[in-house]
Amino acid sequence: MKTLVTNGTVVTASDSYRGDVLIEDGKVSAIGVSLSPDADRTIDASGKYVLPGGIDVHTHLDMPFGGTTSADDFESGTIAAAHGGTTSIVDFAIQYKGQTLRQAWEAWMKKAQGKAAIDYGFHMIITDLPDTVEQEMDAMVAEGVTSFKLFMAYRGVLMLDDGAIFRALSRTGGNGGTICMHAENGDVIEVLVRRALAEGRTAPKYHALTRPARAEAEATYRAICLAEMAGVPVYIVHLSAAEALEKVTEARDRGLPAYAETCPQYLFLSYANYEEPGFEGAKYVMSPPLRAQGNEEKLWRGLSGNDLAAVSTDHCPFCMKEQKELGKNDFSKIPNGAPGIETRMHLMHDGGVRKGRISLNRFVELTSTSPAKIFGLFPRKGTIAPGSDADIVIFDPEKKHTISAKTHHMKVDYNPYEGREVTGRVETVLSRGKVIIESGKFTGKAGAGEFLKRKPRSA
Ligand code: URP
Ligand code: ZN
Ligand code: ZN
Numbered sequence: 271m272k273t274l275v276t277n278g279t280v281v282t283a284s285d286s287y288r289g290d291v292l293i294e295d296g297k298v299s300a301i302g303v304s305l306s307p308d309a310d311r312t313i314d315a316s317g318k319y320v321l322p323g324g325i326d327v328h329t330h331l332d333m334p335f336g337g338t339t340s341a342d343d344f345e346s347g348t349i350a351a352a353h354g355g356t357t358s359i360v361d362f363a364i365q366y367k368g369q370t371l372r373q374a375w376e377a378w379m380k381k382a383q384g385k386a387a388i389d390y391g392f393h394m395i396i397t398d399l400p401d402t403v404e405q406e407m408d409a410m411v412a413e414g415v416t417s418f419k420l421f422m423a424y425r426g427v428l429m430l431d432d433g434a435i436f437r438a439l440s441r442t443g444g445n446g447g448t449i450c451m452h453a454e455n456g457d458v459i460e461v462l463v464r465r466a467l468a469e470g471r472t473a474p475k476y477h478a479l480t481r482p483a484r485a486e487a488e489a490t491y492r493a494i495c496l497a498e499m500a501g502v503p504v505y506i507v508h509l510s511a512a513e514a515l516e517k518v519t520e521a522r523d524r525g526l527p528a529y530a531e532t533c534p535q536y537l538f539l540s541y542a543n544y545e546e547p548g549f550e551g552a553k554y555v556m557s558p559p560l561r562a563q564g565n566e567e568k569l570w571r572g573l574s575g576n577d578l579a580a581v582s583t584d585h586c587p588f589c590m591k592e593q594k595e596l597g598k599n600d601f602s603k604i605p606n607g608a609p610g611i612e613t614r615m616h617l618m619h620d621g622g623v624r625k626g627r628i629s630l631n632r633f634v635e636l637t638s639t640s641p642a643k644i645f646g647l648f649p650r651k652g653t654i655a656p657g658s659d660a661d662i663v664i665f666d667p668e669k670k671h672t673i674s675a676k677t678h679h680m681k682v683d684y685n686p687y688e689g690r691e692v693t694g695r696v697e698t699v700l701s702r703g704k705v706i707i708e709s710g711k712f713t714g715k716a717g718a719g720e721f722l723k724r725k726p727r728s729a
Contacts, residue, residue, distance in 0.1 A: 271294070271295070271310050271311075271703065272292065272293065272294050272307055272308070272309045272310050272311075273292075273293040273309060273310065273311045273312075273313065273660070273700070273703060273705075274290060274291070274292050274293070274305060274307060274309035274311070274312045274313070275290065275291040275293070275312075275313045275315050275320055275662065275664065276290045276305075276312055276313070276314055276315060276316075277290070277314055277315055277316040278290075278291075278315025278316070278318050278319065278320035278664060279315075279318070279319050279320065280301065280320045280654055281319050281320065281321050281630055281631065281634050282322065282631070282634060282639070282653050282654055282655075283631055283632075283634050283635035283638075283639035283640075283652075283653065284631060285631070286630060286631060288303070289301050289302060289303060289320075290302055290303065290304065290305040291320060291654060291660075291662065292305050292307055292309070293660040293662075293700070293703045294703075295703070296659060296660055296702035296703040296704070297657060297658065297659060297660055297702075297703070298654055298655060298656055298657065298658050298659075298660050299656060300656060301654065301655070301656065313664065313698060313705075315664045315698075317666070317668075318664045318665060318666050318667070318697060319630070319663075319664070319665040319667055320654065320662060320663075320664055320665075321355070321634055321638070321654075321662070321663040321664075321665050322634060322638045322639065322651070322652055322653050322654050322658075322661060322662065322663070323355065323356065323357025323358060323388075323638065323651070323661030323662060323663055323699065323700075323701065324351075324354070324355045324356035324357060324358075324614065324615050324637045324638055324663065325356070325357070325358045325359075325360075325637070325638045325641040325642050325645075325647065325651055325652060326351060326356045326358070326359045326360070326582050326583050326585070326611060326614060326641075327359070327360040327393075327531070327580065327582045327641040327644070327645050328360070328362075328507055328508065328531065328533070328582030328583060328584045328585070329347065329351075329359045329360070329361045329362075329582075329583060329584075329585040329586075329611055330361065330362055330584070330585060330586040330607060331343055331344050331347040331348070331359075331361050331381070331382075331585075332344060332347075332381045333362070333364070333586065334364075335586065335605055335606065335607065336588075336596070336603070336604070336605030336606060337596055337603070337605065338588060338592075338593045338596065338605050340586050340587055340588065340607065341587040341588055341589050341593065341609075341680075341681045341682045342585070342587050342609075342611070342680055342681050342682065343381070343385060343681075344361075344381055344382040344385035344386045344390070344719075345385040345386070345387065345716045346679070346680065346681040347359075347585065347611055347680070347681075348385070348386045348387040348388045348390070348716075348719055349387050349679055349712050349714075349716070350611050350612040350678065350679040350680040350681075351388055351611045351612065352387055352388055352699050352701070352706050352707050352712060352714060353612050353678075353679045353696065353699075353707060353710070353712065354611060354612035354613060354614060354615050354616065354696060355615040355616075355663040355665065355696035355699060356388065356611065356614065356615065357388050357389065357651075357661035357662075357663070357699060357700075357701050357706075358388060358389045358390070358391070358642075358647065358651050358661065358722065359388065359389075359390050359391075359611075360390070360391040360392065360393055360417070360641075360645055360722070360724075361378065361382070361390060361391075361392055361393070362378075362392065362393050362394075362395050362419055363375050363377065363378035363392045363393070363394050363395065363415070364378075364395045364397065364428075365394060365395060365396050365397055365398065365403070366397060366398070367397055367398040368398065369398070370402075370403065370406060371394055371396070371403060371406045371407065371409070371410050371415075372406065372409070372410075374394060374395075375392060375394065375410065375413065375415055378392055379392075379721065382719070382721070383717070383721075384716070384717040385716050385717060385719075386716070386717065386718075386719030387701075387706065387712070387714045387715065387716050387717070387718055387719055388701050388706070388714075388718075388719045389651075389659075389661075389701070389702070389719050389720050389721075389722050390719050390720075390721060390722060391414065391415070391645070391647070391721065391722035391723075391724050392415050393415070393417040393418060393419050393450055394410055394415050394417070394418050394419070395418070395419045395420075395421070395428065396418050396419070396420060396430065396438060397421070397427075397428050397429075397430070399430060399434040399437060399438060404437055404438065404441055407438065407441050407442070407445060407447060408441070408444070408445040410447075411445045411446060411447045411726050413723065414646075414721075414722065414723025414724045414725075415724070416446065416447050416448060416645070416646050416724045416725065416726050416727070417447060417448040417449070417450055417505070417645060417724075418438060418442070418447060418448070418449055418450065419449075419450040419451070419452065419507065420434075420435050420438055420449060420450070420451055420452070421452040421456070422435070422451065422452060422453055422454060422455065422456055422489045422492070422493065423452060423454040423455070423456030423459060423489070423557065424456055425456050425457060425460060428452075429456050432492070432496060435449075435451075435493070435496055436496050436499065436500060439496055439497050439500035439502050439504065440500040440501075440502070442500075442502050442727075443500060443501055443502045445726065446726025446727045446728035447726060447727065448503060448504075448505055448644070448645070448727055449497070449502070449503075449504050449505065450505045450506075450507045451489075451490075451493040451504055451505070451506050451507060452507055452508070452557075453486060453489035453490040453492075453493045453506050453507075453509075453514065454481060454485050454486050454489050454557060454558055455485040455486075455488050455489045455492075458485050458488075459480060459481050459485055462479075462480035462481075462482075463476075463480045463602050465480075466479070466480050466601075467600065467602065471601075472599055472600050472601055473551065473601060474544055474549065474550075474551030474552045474554075474555055474597070474601050474604060475541075475544035475545060475551050475601075476601045477544070477555045477557075477559055477601045477602070477604065477606075478541055478544050478559035478560060481557060481558060481559050483510075483511035483512070483513045483514070483561060483565075484513060486509075486510060486511045486513065486514040486558050487511060487513035487514045487516065487517055489514075490506055490509070490514040490517040490518065490530075491517040493506060494517060494518070494521045494526065494528050497526075497527075497528070498521075498526055502527075503527035503528070503529065503727070504527075504528055504529070505529040505530065505531070505644065506518060506528070506529070506530040506531070507530075507531055507582075507584070508531065508532070508533050508536075508558060508582070508584045509530040509531065509532050509536075509558075509569075509578065510532065510533075510536040510558040510559070510560070510561055510565075510569075511558065511561050511565065512561070512565050512568035512569065514530075514558075515530070515568060515569065515572045515577060515578065518530045518572075518577050518578075519572070519577045522576075522577055529579045529580075529644060530572075530577065530578050530579065531578065531579065531580040531581060531582045531641075532569050532572070532573070532578050532581060533581065533582055533583055533584045533610065533614075534581065534583065534610055534613065534614050534617045534618065534621075535554070535556065535560060535584075535608060535610060535686060536560065536561065536565070536566065536569055537566050537569055537570065537581075537617075537621065537622075538566070538617055538621055538687065538690075539554060539560050539686060539687075540560050540561065540562060540563040540565070540566065541559070541560050541561060541562050541563070542563060543560055543686075544559075544560065549590075549594075549595075549598060552590065552594040552595075552597060552601075552604050553590065553594065553608065553684050553686055554608060554686060555594065555597070555601065555604040555605075555606055555607075555608075556584065556586070556606050556607050556608045557606045570622075570627045570628075573622070573627070573628055573632070573636060574627060574628055574632065578636075579636075579640050579644065580636055580637075580640045580641045580644065581614065581618055581636045581637055582614075582641065583610035583611050583613075583614050584607070584608075584610065585607075585608075585609055585610045585611035585680075586606070586607025586608065586609075587607065587608065587609035587680055587681070587682035588605040588607055588608075588682070589682050589683045589684075590683055590684055591683055593605055608686050609678075609680045609682045609684075609685065609686065610686070611680060612678050612679060612680050613673055613678075613685070613687055614637065615637055615663070615665075615696060616671075616673070616692045616694060616695065616696070617687065617690075617692065618633055618636065618637055619633060619665070619667070619692070619693075619694040620692035620693050620694055621692075622636075623694075624693055624694065638651075638652045638653075639652040639653055640652075645724055646724035646725035646726060646727065647722060647724055647725075651722075659702050660700055660702055660703040661700065661701055661702065662699070662700040663696055663698070663699050663700075664696075664697045664698040664699075665694060665695070665696055665697065666694065666695050666697050667693070667694045668693065668694070669693070669694065669695040669697070670691055670692065670693050670695075671691070671692060671695050672689060672690065672691045672692075673685055673687045673688065673689070673690045673691075673692060674688055674689065675688060679712075697709070697710075701714060701718070701719075702720075704718070706718075
């Protein structure tokens with residue numbers, strides 16, 4: 271099967287040029303000017319961008335959390351991702367206390383197999399680290415589960431102490447894995463939450479008011495220090511606060527391999543959303559929380575340099591009805607997380623590229639190339655080059671649309687960006703050469719996604 275994408279503007283992290291892309295057997299086989307093979311299918315991309323498929327390295331599909339389960343499973347979540355121009359995800363498997371890492375990985379593979387419509391990999395959340403599990407980290411890296419998320423918050427559920435975090439970090443020095451850190455000071459937050467509830471402060475906004483930016487900055491600094499002592503890189507997930515970014519910047523200025531991602535919610539929403547009337551603020555209950563207006567400009571600056579290396583979504587959707595409602599009378603019972611797998615590319619193009627905050631090439635780098643490089647998928651994923659998987663998005667930079675829960679494909683009953691008009695729209699999406707989105711319709715197949723065995727950092 272030969273497919274030719276003609277006349278588009280091919281955009282990578284480094285270049286933008288008019289060119290034709292030839293696809294054979296799911297891979298890019300040639301890029302040139304006026305290619306004229308006897309293709310089975312020709313897609314005219316005149317006036318459009320031809321982008322590498324988006325890579326979202328932070329999603330939570332079908333994840334039990336906060337007494338319920340995230341609303342998108344691997345089928346609905348990956349189809350929504352495809353609509354939004356994302357062709358690969360790295361989701362999180364969770365090792366519960368007493369489990370081996372392999373048991374956790376197998377459980378999450380079962381959730382994805384036969385359902386995922388795009389390619390998927392896994393990070394492993396470690397919640398329990400006896401010596402046997404520490405040793406097992408090497409086997410996971412060998413299986414292609416090359417990154418581990420550790421929590422500095424949620425004591426008794428997900429949190430590890432500093433000793434365990436240090437041991438896990440040290441282990442990656444030998445096995446080439448990468449530690450992803452949820453950096454918030456969980457013990458301080460717990461005290462603040464208890465105090466707020468004792469004073470009768472139960473509304474959603476107290477979720478944010480009990481998780482101060484300083485608690486994120488402190489944990490970010492501590493994570494970096496622990497990684498420095500272990501002599502390994504560290505990747506801070508869902509960085510939200512400018513104070514935390516300062517810690518990453520300081521570390522990078524000292525030459526340390528400290529990396530961080532942020533997410534669109536921290537760029538496009540703010541604390542003010544928690545003040546929406548009634549229980550509406552619950553839509554934005556996530557951790558870390560949204561920050562004060564003005565914080566986002568500092569994050570944009572971090573993105574335009576490289577102190578923030580990637581934009582992921584932390585897609586963790588819970589419906590208002592029956593799920594967020596669990597915390598109607600107590601903000602600490604609102605399941606943490608928000609939807610975003612479908613809106614990332616559109617928001618980053620509109621709010622980043624069109625508003626002049628980042629270049630078109632940087633947009634590709636942040637949403638595809640850097641995540642692929644950091645998490646062992648490059649150059650198979652994350653670029654358009656001969657030999658790469660033909661994960662391609664044809665993107666109309668002028669087409670406008672309005673984001674809404676009425677039209678999105680995520681299985682959640684609200685959209686945090688409801689009513690926002692964006693310019694630029696995903697038109698056609700190819701996953702390993704197969705058209706999976708055509709004129710806004712899903713034409714792929716649930717189960718067609720393949721497990722991504724990722725490379726360790728040393729490779
Ligand atoms: O609130 C959030 N972020 N929910 C998902 C779990 C996590 O910490 O990433
Ligand atoms: Zn987290
Ligand atoms: Zn997350």
